[in-house]
Amino acid sequence: MESFAVYVPRLVPHRDYFVPGHRACIGCAEALAVRLVAKTLGRNAIISNATGCMEIVASPYPTTSWSVPWIHTLFENAAAVASGIEAAYKVRNRKGNTTSKPKVVAMGGDGATSDIGIQALSGAWERGHEFIYVCYDNEAYMNTGIQRSSATPFGASTTTSPAGKLSIGQTRWKKNMPAIAAAHDIPYVATACPSYPFDLIDKVKKAMATKGPAYLHVLSPCPTGWRFPTDMSIRIGRLAVETGVFPLYEVGNGTYKLNMTFPQLRPVSDYLSPQGRFRHLPAEDIARIQERVDLEYRKLLKKVEG
Amino acid sequence: MKTVRKDSELTWQDISLGCVVTDPGNAAVYKTGDWRSDRPITHKERCIKCGICSIYCPEGCIGQDADGYFEADLYYCKGCGICARECWTQAIEMVPED
């Protein structure tokens, strides 16, 4: 088991840089994830945020929930804007125009990352900019009203992949963004979840120390879109990990490492049944999901074994 | 608490360059506590001051009082109930707002 730099809640740095007063839904685990990431990044960071839930809830003019420099422009370009900021600081330092060396961090939801923004992100990775990209994955376009994205899991009902008489909802399997990140050979890729806050904080620290691009894929349970009671957000995240649906792992310079192992994974139905977005699923599709989760988990274990 | 002007009060001459907001974290004036229907109360005899509630709070509004007990700032608390659900000793109870 990993020994964390910080494992006692009271020793987690107190200061928040994403402050209360934001308009995230009641019980939003994405807001929690952003809060923990920002807390760990500290003051010497510049955030490039894509359009989405976290951007909207944090920045109704003339207010802001951010106390580090933060820029939002469009939906698909957080990684491109981050590239520009990174390059600017590089050259300004070189020309003696500044001595400031902030960490550049791009943030976006699953839609901004794996759909509309995937081109800009792939480009930034290929060019090797030193920046962290954090994807907050709530598995749909939540800010605009729960429409499906390529990160929506098989069988989930969303407003553009609704469960109906002829459909079980989303019929595609979730796009594997961490694998795409790893395929770009960037130095650090990790999955995380705010239900495991110390693991998340540790991974942010590793990302901060990475010379080159780092990618964090953070599962962000959404009570509004996934349809579960507001107090269950942490529980649901934990179930995602305990059932193998969302394994916590890192890829450091191509080497895979599983951060959380269990003697036995819980059945996926433990994860699916508390969520309204899966309520319609017949047993045979739950079985298909189980099969797929087992397959993907075995593939991951193979990569870990190397 | 400092005053932050409402958007509907601003004239076109009040608009900052490129709509930049130069007052970091000034959204803190917004009273998200008005959202809640349930409120957390801490049974101090069960609180072990571990702080896990303050970690899990999406708002980040749980802080320590003078004696070190963790308590939600009701100005911001949206009443999600995560702290009550996750508390290691079940010291927090959600009660309806009247």
Next chain:
Amino acid sequence: MTLIGMEGSLAIAEAVRLADADVVAAYPITPQTHIVERLAEMVANGELDAEYIPVESEHSAMSACLGSSAAGARTFTATAGQGLELMHEVVYVASSMRLPIVMSVANRALSAPLSVWGDHSDAMAVRDTAWIQVFAENGQQAHDLVVCAFRIAEDPRVLFPVMVHLDGFHLSHVVEPFVMLEKEQVDAFLPKYRHPFALDPGNPVTMGAFGPPAVYTETKKSQDVAFNATRPVILEAWKKFGEMTGRHYRPVEPYRVEDADTLLLTMGSFSETAMVAIDEMRDKGDSVGLLRLRLWRPFPFDELLQALKGVKTLIVLDRCISFGGPPGPVCSEIKAALYAQSDRPRIVGFIGGLGGRDIAVQEFIYIVNRGMELAQAGREEVTEIIGVRE
């Protein structure tokens, strides 16, 4: 003052080098490629100390420019045609977020059908984006206007991005003699870039807050007022440039307009061909002259009205068709500008030079004569396309 021969694109690259740009984020597209290639070469050889970001699309090019400019770096990019269209939404953001990016556009026709050749349809599509926009006619102007663009854009009274338009191929790829500015001149002319709210942990700001309905209108009026307030700064910069180099730029540049009853108006490199045509016609005694529109945005209402006092007929050449509406964008804007004047010329518009089609001197003479004919016959609504095979 030595004249050197250089392609328009390369003259622009030299201007960017002299301005000591910090970041160039660009994507190649015909006919702007020589600009970005030369800049990459300069960076590779240490002639220009800049970060060259070879982005993977024009949308990312302008987006990277947003980040770079917001982070306090002097930022440049170049594009054309489809590239300008691809970055369209980002172009609006650059100006509404007040980021002083300088971009040269090698004006190119828009698909479909695909055309890499020059016309102004790309420029006309970005009229409303609140970028300061100027048109160059030759290599000297392309060189000079880019240097001026950095000064204007980054002026604390402006802080709006600037586009320098040059005709694709006709200007970008043509070797012309020009005088290269000297480093000392440019250093004296360009103050250091300092954005008042640059992204910096020492002074945390939020850029890009969203605008609820209660306030959006006010933000747009604020932008509009500020954009119109850039006029005096543009004139001041050009005046200073003129004092320094002897080359004086003005929003509307007249050519042989003395006692002219009829004026032709052009934008871009065709102005030079038009000047030859005007010379020929005046030599024959025709009462004609030429107006060259240098400043396109903010539109030079005052200078245009001044230039048109007492003029009986104005003939406007557009290098773009606006389908289904008044056919020529420049012509229709000029008509709108003159609408409230009790004493205004008859205005006839022509479309020409689409997709790289040349307009020869004789065709310009035809345009002026045909324009006068249509004006006299009271048929100003006719808009001919020059050179189209019927």
